[in-house]
Amino acid sequence: MLEQRHIAQTLDWLRGTDDIFRRVKPATPSPHLVSYVALIDPHARAIFLGRHRKASLWLPMGGHLEPGERPLDAARREAVEEIAIEPQFTVVGEEPLFLTVTTTRGPAAHVDISFWHVISGNSALEYALDPAEFDGGHWWDFDKSTLPDSDPHLARFLTKLGDALP
Secondary structure: OHHHHHHHHHHHHHHHOOOOOOOEOOOEOOOEEEEEEEEEEOOOOEEEEEEEOOOOEEEOEEEEOOOOOOHHHHHHHHHHHHHOOOOOOOOOOOOOOEEEEEEOOOOOOOEEEEEEEEEEOOOOOOOOOOOOOEEEEEEEEOOHHHOOOEOOOHHHHHHHHHHHOO
8 A cells, every 4th residue: 555655656746847867966856766776586585785885774776867767777777887787687577566755864865766676686696786885795585584774665675576476
């Protein structure tokens, strides 16, 4: 039900503005669009999260959409920039699995409208993250009791993802 409310709010916002891309860091305008790229090992039921330097949270890779960029294109770009891989959208397809509306923390708090894309990974591999953005990464089981301090919607995302996997 909460996700349906977020979708309705997002659609209302999109119908009412063409100012959807961040122009001035960190928060102008608020809200603005973000694409997450969740690196998943579907067989191990694990997600790779990076320790984000600015947010001090364990997060999927991703970032703000550039002016004129579509969410899928931003997801592809962010995978190359932050994980140094060509993303494979073979887990649940190219469409985002999840949509969230989040007020960020900190002195420049703002609202991010985030599309959660899922890409395939292998938990037996180490992935080198962009050191300007992340202090390393770690594979986490979908088990919500072991998740680190992260995006407030991560547990719901993993539930939805787990339901979508065979």
